[in-house]
Each structure stands twice: as C-alpha cells, then as structure tokens.
Amino acid sequence: MNTPANPTPAGTTPAGTTPAGTTSAGTTSAGATPTGTTSAGTTSAGATPTGTRPARTRVRRLLVVIGASVAALAGWDLAVPVGGADLSARMGAGTDPQPVGPVAVVVASLLVGLAGWALLAVLERFTPRAARIWTIVALIVLALSLLGPLGNAVGLAATLVLTAMHLVVGAVLVTGLPRR
Numbered sequence: 001m002n003t004p005a006n007p008t009p010a011g012t013t014p015a016g017t018t019p020a021g022t023t024s025a026g027t028t029s030a031g032a033t034p035t036g037t038t039s040a041g042t043t044s045a046g047a048t049p050t051g052t053r054p055a056r057t058r059v060r061r062l063l064v065v066i067g068a069s070v071a072a073l074a075g076w077d078l079a080v081p082v083g084g085a086d087l088s089a090r091m092g093a094g095t096d097p098q099p100v101g102p103v104a105v106v107v108a109s110l111l112v113g114l115a116g117w118a119l120l121a122v123l124e125r126f127t128p129r130a131a132r133i134w135t136i137v138a139l140i141v142l143a144l145s146l147l148g149p150l151g152n153a154v155g156l157a158a159t160l161v162l163t164a165m166h167l168v169v170g171a172v173l174v175t176g177l178p179r180r
Helices: 052-082 102-126 130-145 147-152 156-176
Strands: 088-090 097-099
Touching: 052 102, 052 156, 088 147, 088 156, 102 130, 102 156, 130 147, 130 156, 147 156
Parallel strands: none
Antiparallel strands: 088 097
C-alpha cells in the first residue's frame, strides 16, 4: 500500500498553502489562481500586489514636492540673475529688508510641500474625502501665504515675483499631491 508521508484529510491542503481561488483566510476570491495570489494570498488573479500602489504614490508625491521646489527656484533664477530684480522682504515689523536667496526659496518650498504631503497622508488614513478636504485646506493656506509677499516684499518687482513664486508652488502642490 502506497501512502504519502504526510497525508492530509480530504478537502484540506498542507499547512502554509492555499488552494487556488482562496485567500489565506480561506475565503474564495473570484477567478483567483495560484499566480494571482501574493505570498499572503490576498489578491485575486491579475490584481496589482497591495504594496506596489502606495510605493508608486509615495515616489510620485516626492517628485511633486521636488518639482514645486524646482519650479520656485526657476522663478527665482529668471527674476534675480537673469531679470536683475532685487528680491528682498522684511521679516517683521521695523526690521531691515533681507534678500530672498535661492536657499530660502528651496527650503521654504520643500517644507511647505512636505507639510502638505504629511497632512494629506493623515487625512487619507481617517477620511474617504481626504483629497477634497486637503485641496480646500491647501487653497486656504495658499491664499494666506500671499499675505507675506503682498505685505512684506520691498518694491513692486519683489512683490510680483514673490507672489508669482507662491502661486507656482501652490499650483504644483495642489494639482499634484492629491492625485493617486
């Protein structure tokens, strides 16, 4: 009599495996095949593994934040070295004007982009309308940020250039971050 070394009862599978068409929890997923399941057995045939989409979203959002910073730096580069504008702003009431340099532009836009991304990530964990709520908050923050150049920039050229840079960074972040 030939019997396998580890017999299993009828209708079951050896430990650690799942039959085709079932998940690790033992529930059937429509059209699942052994090649359509992940190591945890949780996706159906032809589905993208669950870890791929969030990774792509993170990379894309990082590129959006970097893109906003590059766009702001490009605006600064066109205005100051190429256009000859003097970008300076007062950092508080009664203070001397300070030049707005490329480091300040890059750091400020990166910080704003990362803060926006963080807020969006928190909202996505707690509400199904994260993108809509985030966009409304981001537009309010953008409108409030315009008070800086409108009230503290020194001269018309600085006011226009700094306002344009705020709008460019805001436009890149508002259109790019909430997309999946």
